[in-house]
Amino acid sequence: MSQDxxxxxxxxxxxxxxxxLVSSERHEFExxxxxxxxxxxxxxxxxxxxSLLATLSPEEAIALGQGERGGQTPGMLPELAKKVQRGRRRVRLAVAALVVGAAAASGAVTIAVTAPAPPPAQTQAVSETVLNFTPVVDGSLAAKGSLTPQPWGTRIDWExxxxxxxxxxxxxxxxxSPPTPEEYALxxxxxRGVNTQVATWTATPGTVATPTATTLVRLAxxxxxxxxxxxxxxxxxTASA
Ligand SMILES: [Zn+2]
Structure with a gap:
């Protein structure tokens, strides 16, 4: 008993x-x-x-949890309506908590299925180096890309x-005659200043090349x-790594 x-x-x-109630609270209350x-x-x-709640449809359970709104849902069991009208606010709150809790639990499951946390190894592999190509001579070519370290060397993605x-x-x-395709090399x-040609392609006005090249040379x-x-x-x- 408290003082009042x-x-x-x-x-x-x-x-x-x-x-x-959690186990310790249940024992305490008993x-x-x-x-x-x-x-x-x-x-x-x-x-x-x-057992009464088990007979409820989700709509009825939600209506029950919505508080002082008359509690009259069409088709609600007469016995239940009587209980609700008795104004047991804490029962409605408890039911509302159950409904919200169930929704949250199912939501959490959905999130866990669709967005698994990436394993540490995968996170590390994403550490790529951005290539900012700058023109050495004026021309129509523009490029952007990235270098990604791999166990066997380096992967080069570019466009x-x-x-x-x-x-x-x-x-x-x-x-x-159609324009002659120009040939390019990556x-x-x-x-040490050693040049390695890792890809070749042709380009004509309007083309976009998005190949992926690989090299044994390590990113470092x-x-x-x-x-x-x-x-x-x-x-x-040219782009500095
Ligand atoms: Zn008591």
Missing amino acids: GMDEYRSWDAAYVLGT EHLSGCAGCRAAVAELAGMP CTYTPTPADVPAPQGSG VVVDS DIRRVEIRAIASGRTIL
């Missing part, structure tokens, strides 16, 4: 009957019940609630865009990555 005569366990009855007629009476009055310029559209001569330059040993025109050997774009 109110029984601090009096509000535990609904939670006890609905089975939402010990209290043995010496408190008031709480025993309250528990006895609520004893039928769990090379050839933007048409007015200079790329020569005046029609005779029948007008070259890795390592810390890559000094820069270059895009060169094969015909002239000139470096068009």
Whole structure:
């Protein structure tokens, strides 16, 4: 008993009957019940609630949890309606907590299934180095990419865009032949200055090349990555690693 005569366990009855007390609280409350007629009476009055709740549709359970709104749901069991009208607010709160708890639990399961935490190894593999290609000579090529360390070397992902310029559209001569595709190479330059050609492709105005190249050179040993025109050997774009 607290000082103002109110029984601090009096509000535990609904939670006890609905089975939402944790084990230690349940033992504590049962010990209290043995010496408190008031709480025993309250528990006895609520004893039928769990089986009553089992007959509820989700809509009825939610209506029950929505509080002082008359509690009148079409089709609600007369016996249940009577209980609700008795104004047992803490019962409604307990039911609302159960409904919300169930929703939260199912939500948590969904999240766990759709978004598993990545294993540490996977997180490490994502540590990529961004390649910011800058033009060495004026041209229509633009590129961006990244280097990703691998157990066997380095993976190079990049995208090379050839933007048409007015200079790329020569005046029609005779029948007008399509523009000759220019050939390009992706070259890795390592810390000792050794060049390794890792990919070749052709580009015409408007094309976008998105190949993936690999090299045995470790990421730590890559000094820069270059895009060169094969015909002239000139470096068009370069990116420091
Ligand atoms: Zn009591």
